[in-house]
Amino acid sequence: MERIYDDALNEEIYINSYSNGLKAFVIKKKNFSKAFAGFATKYGSVDSKFVHPKTKEVVEVPDGIAHFLEHKLFEEEEGNVFDRFAKFGAMANAFTSFKETVYYFISTQNFYENFEILLDFVQNPYFTDQNVEKEKGIIGQEIRMYQDNPNWRVYFNLLNALYVNNPVKIDIAGTLESIQKITKEDLYLCYNTFYHPSNMIIVVCGDVDPKKVFDTIERMEKTKEYQSLIERIYPDEPEEVNQKKIEARLSVAVPIFYVGFKDNQNDLPPYEMIMKDIQTQIMAEMLFGKSTDFYEKLYKEGLINQNFGFEYNCEPEYSFFMIGGESKDPEEVYRRIIEHIEDVKKKGIDREEFERAKKVVLGSHLRKFDNPEKLSVEFIYSYFKGVNIFEYVKEIASVSFEMCEKRLKEFFDESLSCISIVWPAG
Amino acid sequence: MQRKEKNNNFYMAFCDDRFKINRISVTFIDRLEKEKNTLNALFPMVLIRGNNKYKDMKEINRFLDNMYGATLSIDVDKKGDLQAISFAISFLNDRFAGENLYTKALQFLHDIIYGPIKYGGGFEEDAILQEKNNLKQEIESRINDKVQYAIDRCIEIMFEGQNYALYEKGNVDDLQTITKEKLFSQYQEVITKKPMYVFVYGDYDEEWATSKALEIFGEEKRESIHNDFFVNIPFENTRYVTEEMEVNQGKIALGIRTNVDVTSEDYYKLLMLNGILGASPKSKLFENVREKASLCYYVFSRIDRFKSVMIISSGIEIENYEKALNLILQQIEDIKNGKIDDIEYESAINYYKTALMAIYDSPRDLLSFYLNQALVGQIIEPKEVFENLKNVNIEDIKRIANRFELDTVYFLKNRGVAKDGKDL
Numbered sequence: 001m002e003r004i005y006d007d008a009l010n011e012e013i014y015i016n017s018y019s020n021g022l023k024a025f026v027i028k029k030k031n032f033s034k035a036f037a038g039f040a041t042k043y044g045s046v047d048s049k050f051v052h053p054k055t056k057e058v059v060e061v062p063d064g065i066a067h068f069l070e071h072k073l074f075e076e077e078e079g080n081v082f083d084r085f086a087k088f089g090a091m092a093n094a095f096t097s098f099k100e101t102v103y104y105f106i107s108t109q110n111f112y113e114n115f116e117i118l119l120d121f122v123q124n125p126y127f128t129d130q131n132v133e134k135e136k137g138i139i140g141q142e143i144r145m146y147q148d149n150p151n152w153r154v155y156f157n158l159l160n161a162l163y164v165n166n167p168v169k170i171d172i173a174g175t176l177e178s179i180q181k182i183t184k185e186d187l188y189l190c191y192n193t194f195y196h197p198s199n200m201i202i203v204v205c206g207d208v209d210p211k212k213v214f215d216t217i218e219r220m221e222k223t224k225e226y227q228s229l230i231e232r233i234y235p236d237e238p239e240e241v242n243q244k245k246i247e248a249r250l251s252v253a254v255p256i257f258y259v260g261f262k263d264n265q266n267d268l269p270p271y272e273m274i275m276k277d278i279q280t281q282i283m284a285e286m287l288f289g290k291s292t293d294f295y296e297k298l299y300k301e302g303l304i305n306q307n308f309g310f311e312y313n314c315e316p317e318y319s320f321f322m323i324g325g326e327s328k329d330p331e332e333v334y335r336r337i338i339e340h341i342e343d344v345k346k347k348g349i350d351r352e353e354f355e356r357a358k359k360v361v362l363g364s365h366l367r368k369f370d371n372p373e374k375l376s377v378e379f380i381y382s383y384f385k386g387v388n389i390f391e392y393v394k395e396i397a398s399v400s401f402e403m404c405e406k407r408l409k410e411f412f413d414e415s416l417s418c419i420s421i422v423w424p425a426g
Numbered sequence: 427m428q429r430k431e432k433n434n435n436f437y438m439a440f441c442d443d444r445f446k447i448n449r450i451s452v453t454f455i456d457r458l459e460k461e462k463n464t465l466n467a468l469f470p471m472v473l474i475r476g477n478n479k480y481k482d483m484k485e486i487n488r489f490l491d492n493m494y495g496a497t498l499s500i501d502v503d504k505k506g507d508l509q510a511i512s513f514a515i516s517f518l519n520d521r522f523a524g525e526n527l528y529t530k531a532l533q534f535l536h537d538i539i540y541g542p543i544k545y546g547g548g549f550e551e552d553a554i555l556q557e558k559n560n561l562k563q564e565i566e567s568r569i570n571d572k573v574q575y576a577i578d579r580c581i582e583i584m585f586e587g588q589n590y591a592l593y594e595k596g597n598v599d600d601l602q603t604i605t606k607e608k609l610f611s612q613y614q615e616v617i618t619k620k621p622m623y624v625f626v627y628g629d630y631d632e633e634w635a636t637s638k639a640l641e642i643f644g645e646e647k648r649e650s651i652h653n654d655f656f657v658n659i660p661f662e663n664t665r666y667v668t669e670e671m672e673v674n675q676g677k678i679a680l681g682i683r684t685n686v687d688v689t690s691e692d693y694y695k696l697l698m699l700n701g702i703l704g705a706s707p708k709s710k711l712f713e714n715v716r717e718k719a720s721l722c723y724y725v726f727s728r729i730d731r732f733k734s735v736m737i738i739s740s741g742i743e744i745e746n747y748e749k750a751l752n753l754i755l756q757q758i759e760d761i762k763n764g765k766i767d768d769i770e771y772e773s774a775i776n777y778y779k780t781a782l783m784a785i786y787d788s789p790r791d792l793l794s795f796y797l798n799q800a801l802v803g804q805i806i807e808p809k810e811v812f813e814n815l816k817n818v819n820i821e822d823i824k825r826i827a828n829r830f831e832l833d834t835v836y837f838l839k840n841r842g843v844a845k846d847g848k849d850l
Contacts, residue, residue, distance in 0.1 A: 010521070031444055033783040080717065083769055086708040089776025108783035109776075137720035144675040145723055145741050148572050251672045253566030291487035299483065300552075305560045326563065356491045363495030363518055366446045371788070425672045 021198025035206025064174015464596025506732025701774025
């Protein structure tokens with residue numbers, strides 16, 4: 001058991017590694033009433049093609065299978081696992097994203113009893129032809145619900161415009177057609193591949209005893225032997241964007257839009273990735289933040305409203321920046337964004353604005369530490385991409401004005417941008 | 427907890443060193459009425475456009491940025507027949523900022539709210555015009571979230587002609603008639619005469635924090651406003667309303683009169699009923715409508731404490747409307763007949779325990795919890811709420827369920843031939 005105390009953050013973290021490759025982390029939160037525990041696998045919607053670690057054969061499975069598996073793992077021979085959690089008062093749930101699936105609970109009582117249930121059910125799949133069929137109805141409704149959600153639509157359409165082949169463009173839940181193809185056998189195959197301890201981590205956050213947490217894991221671990229790394233197959237992705245513009249019509253009052261910028265500088269060593277991430281966040285704050293002349297001007301012209309915002313996604317396989325919101329004239333906003341970037345590239349950035357943007361980015365990272373769920377989820381995301389969330393706060397201070405100048409020159413390239421718009425229907 | 431109440435001014439401070447972010451919220455309460463709900467939704471939007479101290483949005487946002495990315499938020503909410511107009515700032519704990527930010531944040535919030543009066547001047551014409559437009563968009567954008575939209579429509583139909591049917595953010599027609607003078611006078615009325623709740627959460631001494639807040643916000647005499655917690659029209663028949671929109675999935679919303687006095691002990695029985703019916707992870711709705719019948723992805727029940735109303739909501743395949751409705755109603759029938767098993771009961775009680783205790787871990791949730799308590803006129807702690815729930819038994823729940831009246835069944839379905847929201 002290893003202990004790291006971060007003085008500047010006033011945060012404490014305990015780490016333990018197991019012989020089968022599993023790693024566990026306890027982020028200690030003194031005097032919190034609730035505790036979060038997450039059992040996560042590095043397996044998400046983008047992992048539908050891979051080399052089987054034992055047979056060494058290339059396997060390709062239907063879209064939406066990671067998410068389907070997430071639903072099905074809650075099922076047990078005797079009913080479903082909620083029965084057991086209900087007894088000990090935990091709120092249990094799970095989510096699937098592009099690159100990970102996380103099973104978790106939040107409890108304010110009986111932590112260790114609940115923790116055992118979590119460890120147990122994630123390690124005990126129970127799939128039958130019948131319960132797999134039944135789930136297709138529920139997931140079908142989930143997919144339909146998202147189809148009616150304009151924010152989801154504009155987001156996935158943007159990814160479709162940005163990427164030609166990268167599976168990040170595929171809806172996490174798959175499609176109504178693809179989920180029909182999923183069988184019990186597919187689920188077991190994916191489970192046995194990706195739910196191996198060497199591909200998983202456990203994160204606990206709360207006022208718990210780290211030793212007791214680690215001992216419980218030791219006792220409950222089913223798999224003892226080590227598995228070699230899983231080779232995931234991603235298609236080659238061209239540098240350019242798939243299409244410059246993508247549009248849809250849905251029941252919305254005002255057009256919704258995102259402008260995306262494709263970042264081809266991926267697969268960097270962890271430290272460089274952190275630095276790229278922070279620099280981009282600071283740059284974005286300086287270019288488009290609420291205290292910029294740009295924001296004020298567009299707002300006053302009635303082109304954007306308070307919903308205008310941006311985010312940067314930085315992963316080893318794909319990175320992209322997106323900015324948008326609601327506008328009566330999304331294409332004009334797109335034009336202004338590009339014009340503004342060119343203008344700043346020409347004129348250069350301002351030192352005072354740089355310092356202010358840095359404060360904003362620092363504050364927004366510190367905020368994450370107040371919420372055990374969000375903190376743990378961030379921790380998992382970062383861990384699977386090879387970086388530690390605790391490092392971010394330290395590295396923000398080390399980002400220099402010159403680094404940001406350089407980043408601006410390299411990124412935000414008009415030719416690698418595109419727009420996704422959802423127009424009002426009818 | 428430090429608490430001061432005088433002249434309908436409420437001050438509450440909570441001290442805690444667990445968090446990196448502190449929070450101050452200021453809420454004004456007015457009656458929710460057609461003549462002013464739109465004005466009350468609009469003036470906060472104009473206030474954050476600037477005044478003579480912070481001359482525009484950019485200056486306001488620069489101040490916030492320099493406070494390590496502090497955030498200022500405004501919110502207009504419906505609390506029964508009342509409208510709550512809130513301003514809140516969240517900002518970094520002094521320990522991480524290396525300077526005292528509390529007094530600065532407090533003063534800033536005061537400047538935002540009282541700025542136009544304090545720094546001599548009304549609202550800027552351009553800002554009003556633009557925020558009218560933004561509010562119009564916001565009101566119209568209600569259709570974007572179909573789950574909430576169906577619930578809102580159900581309530582509007584159920585309370586037709588009553589104040590509770592009004593949308594907290596106002597309506598588009600009234601926006602047209604708003605003048606600069608009307609807006610300013612309503613704004614002044616609210617911030618100087620209506621009940622005010624100032625709540626503070628931070629890593630400070632509670633007494634010191636309260637006295638600072640008092641010093642800046644004061645405690646001049648304000649009106650007192652009471653809420654009417656009941657549905658005050660007689661029940662006749664269940665209304666069934668179907669509306670159409672371009673959707674893929676049907677949305678069903680049921681509006682139920684609970685006939686429970688939410689200021690009485692019965693409220694806790696109603697809460698338990700809600701947990702068993704549709705709030706807890708092993709609720710009857712979740713188990714039977716989703717898990718067993720596979721009819722939906724989400725289904726839940728929810729209580730509006732301020733109006734003794736329960737809403738049930740689900741998203742279903744359009745042709746499954748009858749099936750889903752019957753199955754939902756069957757769950758209520760089962761409760762009326764006392765068909766509640768141990769696991770359902772246990773799940774509900776445990777669900778509330780976790781949810782209530784978790785409030786202590788979020789300054790934002792805690793402040794909003796206490797505001798709601800204050801508005802109901804009973805200030806008790808989350809853990810006391812839980813103590814009250816523990817005393818509820820199956821007979822109590824059965825009795826409460828038998829008071830239920832199904833008022834409105836609302837169904838949002840697709841327009842004509844199913845359109846898939848196809849990409850262009």
